[in-house]
Amino acid sequence: MEDSDGRLDPIGPLEDPRPSLAADTTxxxxxxxGLWTRTAKTGTPQLSALQLHALHTVRTTPGLNLGALAGAIGTAPSAASRLCDRLEAAGMILRAPPPTNRRTIGLTLTRRGQDALDAVxxxxxxxxxxxxxxMPSDKRGALLTGLRAFATASRAADPEASQPG
Incomplete structure (x- = not known):
């Protein structure tokens, strides 16, 4: 391959490193x-990824209703209702009408629910x-720098990316 001056370029064209970077990042x-999933399923209590996502969502948005929870965790309202049944039976959430609107049911995290999130x-x-x-300390520093840049870029690309779960 020749460069712009007509000389031979022994290296060849530079390839775009993004596909490899994306594969390595994936x-x-x-x-x-895998680590995140194992930690939710080990110890006490054992929580599914969806239960954990629901608990995080209820913690960050206390008083949200079932429909809002279903939308936030990406499930049908009927599935969210069954999920809340299990979490309420385990003592992790409480369903009660908020003082400002007695026609709806709000979800709040209980002490047991907070303790479960803290344990995970x-x-x-x-x-x-x-x-x-x-890891070597210089690699940890590079990882932290890269993760901070990734978080900033991710939030700019998708504002909902900063939501837990």
């Missing part, structure tokens, strides 16, 4: 998702710390 995210977060932090401790 592989790393898959590992992280603590397990995740311990597992993640174990992995990070195996």
């Amino acid at each position: 592989a790393a995210v898959d590992l992280l998702v 977060s603590a397990r995740r932090e311990r597992l993640l710390s174990d992995v990070l401790d195996r």
Whole structure:
């Protein structure tokens, strides 16, 4: 291949690194998702990804109604209702009409629900710390810098990306 001056370029054209970067990032995210999923299913209480997402959503939006929860977690209202039945039976959420609108039922996180979220977060932090401790410190710093830039770009591309779950 020749360059713009007509000389031979022994390296050839530079390839776009984005497909490889996306594939490598996907592989790393898959590992992280596996870690995240395992921590929710181990210990007490054991929570499905959807239950965890619902608890996070109720925590960040106390008093939201069932329809809003269903929309936020991407499920049908009937499925959200059954999910709330299980979470309420486990003592993790409370359904009650908010003082401002007695015609609807609001969802709030109970102390047990908050404790469950705290326990999952603590397990995740311990597992993640174990992995990070195996990395050289300069690579941890580079990872943090990259993750901060990724979070900023992600929020700019999709404002809903900052929602937990």
